[in-house]
Amino acid sequence: MKNQNLYNYILTISDNSLILAQRLGELCGHGPSLETDIALTNISLDLLGQTRSYYQYAAKLKDEDCTEDDIAFLRIEREYKNCLLVEQPNTHFGHVIGRQFLFDVYHFMLMEKLQNSNDETLAAIAKKSIKEVSYHKRFSSDWIKRLGDGTEESNAKMQEAIDDLWRYTDELFFMTDAEKTMAKGGIGIDVSSFKEKYYEEVGEVLKDATLNVPEKKYFAKGGKEGIHTEHMGYILADLQYMQRTYPNMTW
Amino acid sequence: MTETAHIEAHLIPVLKTVSDPEIPVLSVLDLGVIREAIEKNGIVIIKLTPTYSGCPAMDVISDDLKKVFSEIGKKAEVELVLSPAWSTDWISEEGLQKMEEYGIARPLSESHDIDVLLHEKKLVKCPQCGSTNTHLVSQFGSTACKALFKCDDCLEPFDYFKCLK
Numbered sequence: 001m002k003n004q005n006l007y008n009y010i011l012t013i014s015d016n017s018l019i020l021a022q023r024l025g026e027l028c029g030h031g032p033s034l035e036t037d038i039a040l041t042n043i044s045l046d047l048l049g050q051t052r053s054y055y056q057y058a059a060k061l062k063d064e065d066c067t068e069d070d071i072a073f074l075r076i077e078r079e080y081k082n083c084l085l086v087e088q089p090n091t092h093f094g095h096v097i098g099r100q101f102l103f104d105v106y107h108f109m110l111m112e113k114l115q116n117s118n119d120e121t122l123a124a125i126a127k128k129s130i131k132e133v134s135y136h137k138r139f140s141s142d143w144i145k146r147l148g149d150g151t152e153e154s155n156a157k158m159q160e161a162i163d164d165l166w167r168y169t170d171e172l173f174f175m176t177d178a179e180k181t182m183a184k185g186g187i188g189i190d191v192s193s194f195k196e197k198y199y200e201e202v203g204e205v206l207k208d209a210t211l212n213v214p215e216k217k218y219f220a221k222g223g224k225e226g227i228h229t230e231h232m233g234y235i236l237a238d239l240q241y242m243q244r245t246y247p248n249m250t251w
Numbered sequence: 252m253t254e255t256a257h258i259e260a261h262l263i264p265v266l267k268t269v270s271d272p273e274i275p276v277l278s279v280l281d282l283g284v285i286r287e288a289i290e291k292n293g294i295v296i297i298k299l300t301p302t303y304s305g306c307p308a309m310d311v312i313s314d315d316l317k318k319v320f321s322e323i324g325k326k327a328e329v330e331l332v333l334s335p336a337w338s339t340d341w342i343s344e345e346g347l348q349k350m351e352e353y354g355i356a357r358p359l360s361e362s363h364d365i366d367v368l369l370h371e372k373k374l375v376k377c378p379q380c381g382s383t384n385t386h387l388v389s390q391f392g393s394t395a396c397k398a399l400f401k402c403d404d405c406l407e408p409f410d411y412f413k414c415l416k
Contacts, residue, residue: 035389035399042391049305053333124334128304131336131415132395138369139390 007061008081008178009188010122011071012224013110014054015082018072019232020103021047022239023090032093039139040096046132053125073243077236078226081176085168087223087232094147094154094161101140102165105201106172108133109194118186141205148209155210162206163214170219172198254335258288262295265323269315272308273394276353279312283341286332295320295327300337302415303395339415354378356400356411364414368398375411377402 001007024044031037055068062071085103090096111133114126147158173195175183182188203213222228242249258266258280266285271277279285279299287298297316301309313329320327339358342350347357356375359367366372368390375385382404392399397410 035391038389038393038399039391042395045305045307045395046303047305049301049303053304120334124332124336128301128333128336132303135390135413138365142369 001062003061005178005181006119006187007058008176009182010054010058010061012081012176012179013114014051014058015080016086016103016107017047017054018051019080019082019235020086020099021045021051022235023086023088023099024096026090026238027096036093040100043100043136043139046129046136050125050129050132053128057121057125069243073240077228077232080228080232080236081224081226082228083168083171084220084223084229085165085172087229087235088165088168089231091164092157092161094157095164097140097143097147098158098161098165100136101144101205102162102169102202104133104137104140105205106169106198108137109198110189110191113189113194117188122187144205144211145209148206148211158209159211162211163216166214166216167218167220169198169202171221171223174221174224176224256283256286256341258285259290262288262290265319266316268319269312272311272315274350274353274355276349277342277346279316281343281346281349283343283346284312284337290325293325295325297327297329298332299329300332302337306395337415339412342412350412351378354409355397356409358412358414361414361416367411368413375400377405377407378409379407380405 021044024040024047027037028041028044029037031040051072052068055071058071059066059068085099088095088099108130111126111130115123115130117123117126144158147154149155173192175190175192179188179191183190206213220229263280266280266288267278269279271279271282271284274282282302284300284302285297286300287296289296299309299313299316309331313331316329317327342358351357356378358364359374363372363374367374367387371387373383373385376383377385377400380402382402384403385400386403387398388401388408389399392410396413396415398413399408400411401408
């Protein structure tokens with residue numbers, strides 16, 4: 001392969017979008033209301049579209065025969081580099097919104113920086129994505145406030161979800177070797193550089209929503225290096241089913 | 252690539268016949284998704300940009316472009332470009348008018364867009380009766396580029412084309 005580090009770096013960013021798109025896709029036809037059902041699947045579609053752009057680029061780096069579908073469907077669990085946050089299940093609507101919000105704030109900040117990457121393709125994908133991500137962030141922040149500042153029950157459920165998911169936020173700012181190398185070259189982003197800003201923005205929204213910012217000190221990580229939570233295998237079983245059962249099938 | 256599209260004049264009549272499958276009244280030129288169309292050594296080279304990353308209409312548009320050119324005996328190559336990213340500013344005035352006649356409200360300015368999507372301001376004009384006494388039903392609509400609204404005067408639901416800049 002021409003550039004293993006760049007390839008790995010692209011997957012570090014794009015696998016988040018693929019796995020979150022897959023999670024949101026599970027809600028198609030199952031959203032709590034028609035409007036949220038449509039919104040969440042629209043967000044899923046945006047993320048999947050972004051994933052395609054990244055994977056098409058990664059496939060070109062890999063070899064001539066590699067396609068975006070090979071990257072999406074034919075890797076084993078350890079080869080997926082998404083963070084643990086995005087693979088967490090749709091336990092209840094509070095979890096769906098909490099996961100989305102905690103990811104959107106990060107995603108927006110990452111795209112803001114990636115627009116200025118020295119790598120033309122990554123910069124172009126980021127410039128395209130940031131417009132979509134700003135809509136996602138507005139949607140999820142709005143719902144955090146509605147649920148947090150809603151009824152006693154919605155507040156309790158929203159708080160429960162934030163408390164559950166909080167442990168996965170620190171990993172977003174953990175730098176893998178591929179990220180460190182790419183950041184040095186001006187292609188990748190030093191994600192640790194906006195960690196403080198992230199917690200500040202998240203904290204403000206939570207405060208507006210009358211929710212408590214968790215004080216948890218224990219954080220889980222590993223996804224970015226391929227060590228996932230038990231949920232990941234089930235996602236891949238769904239995602240890869242057709243290609244594993246009928247190898248090389250096309251529509 | 253620049254903000255202005257580079258399209259050779261003799262290709263325009265053919266390009267005009269290809270429409271967006273989601274909004275059939277709009278041609279790909281009205282929509283502003285064709286960023287470049289030139290003919291080189293008998294081959295038509297087209298650069299196409301998506302409205303939204305996951306827009307499923309892009310594959311269809313790409314196939315349709317190849318088809319219309321092959322019908323007049325020309326080979327067309329379509330390349331997808333992402334930068335500069337598409338903006339609702341690239342929809343032509345003619346396109347905006349056709350869109351309204353079709354029943355989709357045109358995009359407002361960026362700040363007004365935020366006002367109607369987040370702060371429940373009544374600024375979107377109902378394409379049926381012209382009233383601005385309308386309210387947001389859903390920030391996301393039937394496709395990624397639209398939001399769902401309802402008119403409180405004529406009571407008709409309608410799509411609003413979201414501002415993208």
